[in-house]
Amino acid sequence: MALSGVEIFKLLPKTNCKKCGFPTCLAFAMALAQGKTELAKCPDVSEESKRVLGEASAPPIRTFFLGTSEKAVKLGGETVLFRHDKKFFNPCVYAVNVKDTLSNDELNEKIEEVLTSEIDRVGQKLRVDAISIEFASGNSSQYESAVKLISQKAPDTAIILNCKDPSAAEVAVRTIADKKPLLYCANEGNTGAMTNIAKTHKIPLGVYAKGLSELSVLTEKIKGMGVEDLVIDSGAEKAKDMLELNTQIRRSALKKNFKPLGYPIINFVLREDPIFETCVAGIAAAKYASIIVLSSIEKWKNLALFTLRQNIYTDPQVPMQVEQKIYKIGEPTVNSPLLITTNFSLTYFMVSGEVENSKVPAYLAVMDCEGLSVLTAWAAGKFTAGKIVQFIKDSGVENQISHRELIIPGQVAILSGAIEDKLEGWKITVGPREANGIPTFLKSRPA
Amino acid sequence: MSYVIPKETYSGNVLSLEFGKAPKSVKIGGENTLPFLSFEGSIPNKPVIAYEIQDITPDDWPDTVKAQYAFCSDNPVKWAQHCQNKLKAQAISLRLIGTHPDRGDRSAGDVAKIVKDVLSAVDVPLIILGSNHIEKDASVLVAAAEAASGYNCIIGKAQEGNYKTVVAAALAHKHKLIAMSELDINLAKQLNILITQMGFDKERLLTDPMCSALGYGLEYTYSVMERIRLAAIMQNDVTMQPPIVGDVGMYVWKVKETFASESDVSQWGSIEERGVAWEAVTAIAMLIAGTNLLIMRHPKAVETVRKTIEELV
Numbered sequence: 094m095a096l097s098g099v100e101i102f103k104l105l106p107k108t109n110c111k112k113c114g115f116p117t118c119l120a121f122a123m124a125l126a127q128g129k130t131e132l133a134k135c136p137d138v139s140e141e142s143k144r145v146l147g148e149a150s151a152p153p154i155r156t157f158f159l160g161t162s163e164k165a166v167k168l169g170g171e172t173v174l175f176r177h178d179k180k181f182f183n184p185c186v187y188a189v190n191v192k193d194t195l196s197n198d199e200l201n202e203k204i205e206e207v208l209t210s211e212i213d214r215v216g217q218k219l220r221v222d223a224i225s226i227e228f229a230s231g232n233s234s235q236y237e238s239a240v241k242l243i244s245q246k247a248p249d250t251a252i253i254l255n256c257k258d259p260s261a262a263e264v265a266v267r268t269i270a271d272k273k274p275l276l277y278c279a280n281e282g283n284t285g286a287m288t289n290i291a292k293t294h295k296i297p298l299g300v301y302a303k304g305l306s307e308l309s310v311l312t313e314k315i316k317g318m319g320v321e322d323l324v325i326d327s328g329a330e331k332a333k334d335m336l337e338l339n340t341q342i343r344r345s346a347l348k349k350n351f352k353p354l355g356y357p358i359i360n361f362v363l364r365e366d367p368i369f370e371t372c373v374a375g376i377a378a379a380k381y382a383s384i385i386v387l388s389s390i391e392k393w394k395n396l397a398l399f400t401l402r403q404n405i406y407t408d409p410q411v412p413m414q415v416e417q418k419i420y421k422i423g424e425p426t427v428n429s430p431l432l433i434t435t436n437f438s439l440t441y442f443m444v445s446g447e448v449e450n451s452k453v454p455a456y457l458a459v460m461d462c463e464g465l466s467v468l469t470a471w472a473a474g475k476f477t478a479g480k481i482v483q484f485i486k487d488s489g490v491e492n493q494i495s496h497r498e499l500i501i502p503g504q505v506a507i508l509s510g511a512i513e514d515k516l517e518g519w520k521i522t523v524g525p526r527e528a529n530g531i532p533t534f535l536k537s538r539p540a
Numbered sequence: 541m542s543y544v545i546p547k548e549t550y551s552g553n554v555l556s557l558e559f560g561k562a563p564k565s566v567k568i569g570g571e572n573t574l575p576f577l578s579f580e581g582s583i584p585n586k587p588v589i590a591y592e593i594q595d596i597t598p599d600d601w602p603d604t605v606k607a608q609y610a611f612c613s614d615n616p617v618k619w620a621q622h623c624q625n626k627l628k629a630q631a632i633s634l635r636l637i638g639t640h641p642d643r644g645d646r647s648a649g650d651v652a653k654i655v656k657d658v659l660s661a662v663d664v665p666l667i668i669l670g671s672n673h674i675e676k677d678a679s680v681l682v683a684a685a686e687a688a689s690g691y692n693c694i695i696g697k698a699q700e701g702n703y704k705t706v707v708a709a710a711l712a713h714k715h716k717l718i719a720m721s722e723l724d725i726n727l728a729k730q731l732n733i734l735i736t737q738m739g740f741d742k743e744r745l746l747t748d749p750m751c752s753a754l755g756y757g758l759e760y761t762y763s764v765m766e767r768i769r770l771a772a773i774m775q776n777d778v779t780m781q782p783p784i785v786g787d788v789g790m791y792v793w794k795v796k797e798t799f800a801s802e803s804d805v806s807q808w809g810s811i812e813e814r815g816v817a818w819e820a821v822t823a824i825a826m827l828i829a830g831t832n833l834l835i836m837r838h839p840k841a842v843e844t845v846r847k848t849i850e851e852l853v
């Protein structure tokens with residue numbers, strides 16, 4: 094929670110020396126509270142005040158990067174509980190858990206899966222961002238060699254060292270400290286040793302405790318020892334506990350400014366059935382996880398989870414529009430039908446989906462109507478005969494097709510005469526009222 | 541600083557609603573807290589999943605889901621029995637898609653017979669849906685409501701363009717009713733108000749703010765549902781308190797991620813699991829946003845979502 098001007102004033106030297114460029118300390122404090130200047134402008138502020146003010150102005154959820162390559166991902170930094178209140182900023186990381194007991198061939202296979210996980214979806218490149226390497230062998234040199242192999246073969250992928258044994262962890266960290274792996278984790282039994290490793294190598298640290306009270310005590314202790322880039326695990330195993338505790342963590346951080354829980358969350362959602370695991374991961378993605386560790390990364394699963402993350406993290410303030418242009422559906426030829434609709438993104442999704450379902454290749458002219466649906470755009474005077482005619486002429490579609498027939502939505506059947514009058518040489522056909530009528534409509538037309 | 545559980549105090553609740561006939565009737569809603577957050581309120585009823593069946597053999601479903609019902613989808617009675625007896629459906633949702641003018645244009649008379657046949661073949665609660673053709677649904681749902689008189693079904697969907705007729709039918713034959721609007725919290729609220737002004741109890745109403753599939757507008761549905769739930773629970777807005785319906789299958793099984801073959805899009809992986817995951821993940825997002833009643837198609841997706849619900853309560 095930000096401090097008020099008066100609260101800040103109490104922490105200033107109160108000499109009114111004007112060195113900050115403001116006439117009084119109070120004026121400076123007021124400006125500071127509004128974010129119009131910075132504390133560094135006052136040369137005389139005490140160290141203690143700096144610390145208090147710095148802490149109060151820190152974001153409620155700590156923000157830092159996982160990994161060091163250009164594919165490093167930002168964690169934390171969220172400001173709201175519900176996406177419609179503003180937006181969710183830093184998309185969660187999907188990581189796959191790999192045991193060091195796997196043979197080299199099996200490890201190579203996993204690495205390959207991660208490296209080829211990238212999918213392009215509506216212009217964004219999405220991938221499995223991290224590998225969690227689990228210390229399952231009980232043998233620190235085996236662990237070290239698995240870590241080495243993975244970091245060499247997947248140099249840009251962030252690494253989570255899933256290892257609770259400080260001596261094995263120390264060896265592994267040394268080999269890849271420059272990659273800033275996340276060390277997971279410090280718990281009640283190993284706090285001192287793990288924190289020291291994280292501190293020495295300047296890497297982020299996972300903190301695990303069963304329950305949020307215990308977790309808060311532990312993060313405070315670790316912070317006191319000098320490590321602040323923490324990722325927290327509430328120990329939730331059931332989906333219910335995960336959802337409730339993630340909610341309590343986010344709420345504590347944002348609404349109570351409770352610093353001991355103001356860190357990004359990590360959830361292990363490992364389940365035997367991959368579809369079930371996908372569902373549980375989906376809950377974590379919607380409700381507040383920053384890192385989600387999976388046991389497998391089948392391509393279908395990645396696609397579903399990447400898409401969900403993209404949906405949850407899109408900016409709700411951005412109008413729901415798609416680009417105005419002539420979209421090709423299937424592989425249309427010069428004789429393929431031409432349909433027109435508006436650029437409300439849901440209208441576009443529905444119409445293009447139904448055209449696709451018809452399996453009839455077609456052109457879909459999507460006209461900019463400021464993101465309104467057909468009927469609303471028509472009522473608002475944005476989807477009128479004159480504007481449609483202009484758009485068709487400007488679009489250049491006349492060079493793409495040899496026929497001159499335009500199919501308009503049934504809801505604006507009333508426009509057909511007026512368009513035909515203004516668009517010389519064209520025939521206007523009235524299509525179905527609802528998108529779900531399109532397949533039958535297109536299929537029943539003579540080819 | 542010691543940790544204190546940040547509990548909210550809520551003033552409102554979701555209305556609870558029971559449909560079907562004892563002993564198989566089903567209850568949904570009634571919670572006075574946000575979805576699955578039982579640390580600060582009570583959730584008397586779990587979300588329910590209804591299996592979707594249709595009055596005609598679906599020709600527009602992808603093969604992977606069609607195959608699940610290949611032996612029974614030519615007959616809604618067999619199909620309903622399969623869902624109840626083999627798939628252990630908690631409820632069944634009969635979509636009268638064959639009444640759509642483009643899909644066979646079945647008459648209201650046909651509808652009455654199908655509804656009666658299905659009702660006498662199963663004892664789990666029935667949801668009866670039209671084809672989403674505003675004008676046609678008005679007559680279809682009137683016939684369906686009459687044929688199902690006494691069975692305490694859910695019928696739908698009443699939309700802005702036909703609600704008067706549909707509401708009157710639900711009133712006359714004592715059914716529950718789904719009110720559907722298109723992805724706008726204000727429209728959802730307004731329709732609920734119009735319907736209750738006709739003398740229809742809000743306790744008998746369900747809200748469908750329009751579903752969308754993962755990747756195809758899911759975030760809009762998600763946020764509209766979340767806002768409806770917040771209005772009901774936090775602001776105690778009585779017009780927003782009916783349980784929410786998520787008509788998932790119908791939106792999911794027409795997006796290309798559910799039917800594109802692996803040879804066309806190798807980077808998308810197995811078509812079988814991809815489709816199931818698409819329906820399951822869409823359903824999960826709806827549940828987290830506040831849905832009380834899901835309508836779904838693929839048995840494996842239903843089973844997985846059920847399993848997830850068990851872990852959420």
Ligand code: SF4
Pocket residue numbers: 105106107108109110111112113114115116117118121134135136137138
């Ligand atoms: S420089 Fe510091 S001490 Fe001087 S007036 Fe500004 S705030 Fe006050």
